[in-house]
Amino acid sequence: MTGLAVSDRDRPLYDPFDYSLHDDPYPTYRRLRDEAPVYHNAKFDFYVLSRYEDCSAAVRDFKTFSSAQGTTLESLKAQVQLLINTDPPVHSRMRHLIAGMFTPAKVAPLEQAVRTMARELLAPHLADGRIDIIGDFAAKLPMAIICKLLGFPREDEDRLRNLTDTVVHRDEGVFAMPDEGMRATLALYEYFNADIAERARGARREDIVASLMDAQAAGKLTHEELIGYIYILSIAGNETTTKLIGNICYQLHRHPDQAALLRADPTLIESTVEETMRFDGPTQMMARTTTRDVTLHGVTIPAHAKVALLFTSANRDERKFERAEEYDVRRNPRDHLGFGGGLHACLGAALARLEARVAMEEIFAALGEFTVDETTLERMHSPNVRGLTREILTFTPKEK
Numbered sequence: 001m002t003g004l005a006v007s008d009r010d011r012p013l014y015d016p017f018d019y020s021l022h023d024d025p026y027p028t029y030r031r032l033r034d035e036a037p038v039y040h041n042a043k044f045d046f047y048v049l050s051r052y053e054d055c056s057a058a059v060r061d062f063k064t065f066s067s068a069q070g071t072t073l074e075s076l077k078a079q080v081q082l083l084i085n086t087d088p089p090v091h092s093r094m095r096h097l098i099a100g101m102f103t104p105a106k107v108a109p110l111e112q113a114v115r116t117m118a119r120e121l122l123a124p125h126l127a128d129g130r131i132d133i134i135g136d137f138a139a140k141l142p143m144a145i146i147c148k149l150l151g152f153p154r155e156d157e158d159r160l161r162n163l164t165d166t167v168v169h170r171d172e173g174v175f176a177m178p179d180e181g182m183r184a185t186l187a188l189y190e191y192f193n194a195d196i197a198e199r200a201r202g203a204r205r206e207d208i209v210a211s212l213m214d215a216q217a218a219g220k221l222t223h224e225e226l227i228g229y230i231y232i233l234s235i236a237g238n239e240t241t242t243k244l245i246g247n248i249c250y251q252l253h254r255h256p257d258q259a260a261l262l263r264a265d266p267t268l269i270e271s272t273v274e275e276t277m278r279f280d281g282p283t284q285m286m287a288r289t290t291t292r293d294v295t296l297h298g299v300t301i302p303a304h305a306k307v308a309l310l311f312t313s314a315n316r317d318e319r320k321f322e323r324a325e326e327y328d329v330r331r332n333p334r335d336h337l338g339f340g341g342g343l344h345a346c347l348g349a350a351l352a353r354l355e356a357r358v359a360m361e362e363i364f365a366a367l368g369e370f371t372v373d374e375t376t377l378e379r380m381h382s383p384n385v386r387g388l389t390r391e392i393l394t395f396t397p398k399e400k
């Protein structure tokens with residue numbers, strides 16, 4: 001057979017547990033789209049869809065591509081019920097409870113808090129002419145905002161972030177969550193349980209956790225669903241937005257012509273956020289499980305198979321986007337799959353967009369022109385999320 005085998009055991013072309021994929025997965029994605037649009041990783045026994053049309057159809061067909069067996073490739077022993085891992089009718093009941101709190105209109109009033117926090121984080125580094133835009137800024141900002149929404153004290157933010165970082169990390173070549181990740185998961189459950197117990201004893205605080213506790217009291221949510229909700233909000237509200245801010249800075253550094261366009265016309269910030277979501281979005285892949293045999297492009301995926309939906313490959317599919325491999329901050333693509341699609345489309349998309357836009361406005365205002373010191377880059381390792389854990393920006397130092 002010429003080209004890529006549809007099924008591959010010895011050295012699978014697409015192996016998200018192989019760290020060498022993480023630096024630049026896009027050439028691999030292109031091969032998958034062109035040569036094996038339904039690909040089978042025989043080593044770990046899962047299938048891969050990589051074209052826009054297929055991923056977009058799969059997220060909209062929950063009856064065939066179910067989330068209920070988990071949305072990671074590796075099976076995790078869940079002790080709680082996560083919204084993201086449900087199908088209707090459980091999903092509809094759970095999502096409806098707080099979806100209204102994350103609409104663009106509902107998150108808009110957070111803009112000032114995001115801006116103030118962004119300025120506070122940038123200020124101590126301006127005289128130095130360098131900042132680790134992840135460690136000193138992008139890792140802190142979304143966690144501070146989600147903790148504010150969930151009513152967790154500021155002094156707990158760093159600890160909670162370290163725990164969520166540990167939950168998403170995967171060791172190289174290992175098709176399972178490491179023990180450390182399991183311990184971090186349990187520590188998070190413990191933290192949320194203690195918070196709920198304390199609230200039950202003390203005065204009411206007005207925040208998302210209080211609303212979810214009301215839903216539990218009204219019989220609309222079980223205790224496991226309540227803990228799972230807080231857990232998924234803490235992780236999703238934090239990991240991905242951090243990586244998006246880092247990816248925007250990195251892509252602007254790699255594409256100075258695009259950075260110049262943005263400096264000349266700051267109204268392009270929103271479309272820069274959207275184009276980075278398309279071109280190099282943090283959520284690379286989410287998994288589903290088939291409920292029946294499905295035949296696509298001449299290949300039959302059997303029932304009960306795990307299927308990886310490669311959202312960022314879909315976003316670079318030239319069958320969908322013109323000049324798909326070009327980063328163009330004027331493009332403003334709103335139909336990318338960076339936030340997923342269908343029933344599970346990202347609940348926090350409006351918040352993520354707001355945070356990324358304000359973060360970039362403040363970075364530009366405070367730093368002016370910057371470059372990334374490429375020797376300092378460190379990357380996270382997860383099959384689902386792509387982004388940096390260390391990224392030093394250098395710029396002309398500002399006077400105090």
Ligand code: HEM
Pocket residue numbers: 059067071083084085095232233236237238240241244281282283286287311337338339340341343344345346347348349351352
């Ligand atoms: C750039 C930042 C973000 C990216 C790239 C992102 C990406 C995604 C994607 C791709 C999904 C769909 C998962 C699937 O289909 O299985 C999703 C779902 C979700 N996201 Fe986000 N997300 C981001 C920010 C946020 C924020 C800030 C929050 C919290 C406030 C959040 C909360 C959620 C939740 C709760 C779900 C599950 C929704 C459901 O199952 O109905 N996300 N996100």
